[in-house]
Amino acid sequence: MNDIVWHASNERIQRSAMYRFMKLQGFSEYNDLYQWSINDRESFWDALSIFCDVQFSSKPKDILSAGKSMIEDNWFHGAKLNFAEHLLRYEGNRAAIIFKGEQGRREEISFDELKFQVASVASQLRKLGLKKNDCVAAFLPNCPEAIIAMLACSSMGIIWSSCSPDFGLEGVVERFGQINPKLLISCDGYFYNGKEINTIQVTKKIVSQIESIKNTLMVPFLETDSKNILKDAICWSNLIKDKVEIKFEALPFDHPLYILYSSGTTGSPKCIVHGAGGTLLQHLKEHVLHYDINEQDRLFYFTTCGWMMWNWMVSGLSAGATLVIYDGSPFYDNGNILWDLAESEKITVFGVSAKYLSAQEKAGIKPKKNYDLSSIETVLSTGSPLAPESFDYVYREIKNDVQLSSVSGGTDIISCFVSGNPMLPVRRGELQCMGLGMAVEIFDDDGLSITQKNGELVCTKSFPSMPIYFWKDPDKLKYNSAYFEKFPNVWCQGDFAVITESMGMIIFGRSDTVLNPGGVRIGTADIYSQVEKFEEITESIVIGQSWDYDIRIILFVVMRDGIRLNKDLKDSICKIIRENTTPRHVPKKIIEVQEIPRTRSGKIVELAVKKTVEGQKVENTSAIANPECLRQYMDIPELRNDL
Numbered sequence: 001m002n003d004i005v006w007h008a009s010n011e012r013i014q015r016s017a018m019y020r021f022m023k024l025q026g027f028s029e030y031n032d033l034y035q036w037s038i039n040d041r042e043s044f045w046d047a048l049s050i051f052c053d054v055q056f057s058s059k060p061k062d063i064l065s066a067g068k069s070m071i072e073d074n075w076f077h078g079a080k081l082n083f084a085e086h087l088l089r090y091e092g093n094r095a096a097i098i099f100k101g102e103q104g105r106r107e108e109i110s111f112d113e114l115k116f117q118v119a120s121v122a123s124q125l126r127k128l129g130l131k132k133n134d135c136v137a138a139f140l141p142n143c144p145e146a147i148i149a150m151l152a153c154s155s156m157g158i159i160w161s162s163c164s165p166d167f168g169l170e171g172v173v174e175r176f177g178q179i180n181p182k183l184l185i186s187c188d189g190y191f192y193n194g195k196e197i198n199t200i201q202v203t204k205k206i207v208s209q210i211e212s213i214k215n216t217l218m219v220p221f222l223e224t225d226s227k228n229i230l231k232d233a234i235c236w237s238n239l240i241k242d243k244v245e246i247k248f249e250a251l252p253f254d255h256p257l258y259i260l261y262s263s264g265t266t267g268s269p270k271c272i273v274h275g276a277g278g279t280l281l282q283h284l285k286e287h288v289l290h291y292d293i294n295e296q297d298r299l300f301y302f303t304t305c306g307w308m309m310w311n312w313m314v315s316g317l318s319a320g321a322t323l324v325i326y327d328g329s330p331f332y333d334n335g336n337i338l339w340d341l342a343e344s345e346k347i348t349v350f351g352v353s354a355k356y357l358s359a360q361e362k363a364g365i366k367p368k369k370n371y372d373l374s375s376i377e378t379v380l381s382t383g384s385p386l387a388p389e390s391f392d393y394v395y396r397e398i399k400n401d402v403q404l405s406s407v408s409g410g411t412d413i414i415s416c417f418v419s420g421n422p423m424l425p426v427r428r429g430e431l432q433c434m435g436l437g438m439a440v441e442i443f444d445d446d447g448l449s450i451t452q453k454n455g456e457l458v459c460t461k462s463f464p465s466m467p468i469y470f471w472k473d474p475d476k477l478k479y480n481s482a483y484f485e486k487f488p489n490v491w492c493q494g495d496f497a498v499i500t501e502s503m504g505m506i507i508f509g510r511s512d513t514v515l516n517p518g519g520v521r522i523g524t525a526d527i528y529s530q531v532e533k534f535e536e537i538t539e540s541i542v543i544g545q546s547w548d549y550d551i552r553i554i555l556f557v558v559m560r561d562g563i564r565l566n567k568d569l570k571d572s573i574c575k576i577i578r579e580n581t582t583p584r585h586v587p588k589k590i591i592e593v594q595e596i597p598r599t600r601s602g603k604i605v606e607l608a609v610k611k612t613v614e615g616q617k618v619e620n621t622s623a624i625a626n627p628e629c630l631r632q633y634m635d636i637p638e639l640r641n642d643l
Helices: 010-015 017-024 030-039 041-051 083-087 111-127 144-156 169-179 200-209 276-290 308-319 337-344 354-362 388-398 477-483 524-531 567-580 606-613 627-633
Strands: 004-006 062-065 074-077 095-101 106-110 135-139 159-163 183-187 189-192 195-198 215-219 256-261 271-275 298-301 322-327 349-353 378-382 403-406 408-410 415-419 440-443 455-459 491-499 505-510 537-547 550-559 589-593
Touching (some): 004 388, 004 403, 017 276, 030 041, 041 062, 074 276, 083 276, 083 308, 095 111, 095 144, 135 200, 144 183, 144 322, 159 169, 169 200, 183 200, 271 276, 276 308, 276 415, 322 337, 378 388, 388 403, 440 491, 505 524, 524 537, 524 567, 537 606, 567 589, 606 627
Parallel strands (some): 095 322, 298 349, 378 403
Antiparallel strands (some): 062 074, 189 195, 256 271, 408 415, 440 455, 491 505, 537 550
16 A cells, blocks of 8 residues: 555644535545445436536426436436536635736736626627537637637537647647637737747637637737737627626526547547536536635636636636636746746635646655645646656645545546545645546456456446537547447546555556556556656657557666766666566666657657658647657667667
């Protein structure tokens, strides 16, 4: 059993919403509450909706109407509500959104001002002829205007979809072109790592290539002359006019709210449609119960509008939290800009990627020496498995009394399967617990449930935040293929994981990139956690290369400036991996490269490297932020030769 590195005080446990909810349901232990939540799902989700004060304009006829399969299950049948109404239910002059840009620009919007601006924008959208079930596409940085526009759309029943402006033209058109948006909301540019990047020409090309776009709304983010940003476009500032009363459309529980996109690294991005009610309930559960977020909190997550964590973060408004949002490079100002933000804005919940924490440690940054981080109570991490060494880094160099929650879920469910818990201890290298209402298990290749053994992360029962459908998939063939092909009527997430003795979880990486030398399945995270120990290496990527009727492990490494990979370092890497894992984990080849390919949300793309190494075509390179780096992996002489 992994060592406990943090546990909450009795006072913190007893003031948590999770504790209060557990006692209301008559339980004294979280595991008992969890088992009830998956065995009596109707009672759990009903109790959650009451506890979180979900306002139904029409009450549900049934909490769960069971269908013939998970996809056909119908949650909160007959209920009506409005997503935006719940995110705008708090009032007053308290800050709802605090924005900080890389260049130092700061903006604060109160809850009252937020509601006013949302009402104003919604009024203008109506004048443009937009109505329920229309699609709006946003090509925006992580700025207040994105949140305001999304809330205006959802107040009317308009479907929202967004990409960050660092997406290339092809990637944007490939996504937005599928959903036929009537309105494009764009910007004149954005800042990143000290550079001003203009996006006006990209916006023009998007409009010219997507025929359904009837109007363009421009946000002058670079603060250029709004009259010159784009001919015939509407300027954002012209929308915020006279005070109008906001109107919240009463919509069915499963009314489409968001269209999110699969990564697209194995083909065209799939358009995943999420419903308003399921998204709201799932986010309330996670914010209020699993992360104990309330009106006293300032919630920050480093994200862009192209990652589901943006959608997740914005829902913090429904718990009454102040959102602290940032746009720019997280490594600006010598890697310290987010810590400066945490101190100056008194952030209480600080969310970043596992890669960010690893990179901070590699850069030798020690935040607690230079910043007052006393406000931070919870650190959240997602995007990839958080290495045990990163747990050590957080408690050693950031704060020793903080709940560190590595969580896992995805775009597919717009939430988490495995979550944090303010009542439970944090164990080194582990995710704390399965999320309430999520019937998570680990299956072996034969579809049998296993514990304390590695296998496929699955969910055996439906839950409200499952996609309501895929866009243009009337027979749900793509939907079924995406999640239910491996195990009939069981959601297969595609993660390789183990449920631990303490009922936490360790995730070893994507199961489609699991290494299989000699027929033994190995998670890539095991190797990464060992390579992370070498200060000479800034990052790495590992693949399984088909070789001599088997699989051999190939490790690619990016070296720190001024250091080259040599035999002694290769030997040291192999030695550490062998000693801390197994001989099967030891790579057969270690090769130096200049760059690692990543998706635009920062995830490394192992499959793209594997295909390139093996001479296969990589589909849809527009989904990769830096596709040009794949040239390094083509036709490497060392990989053509036998050992």
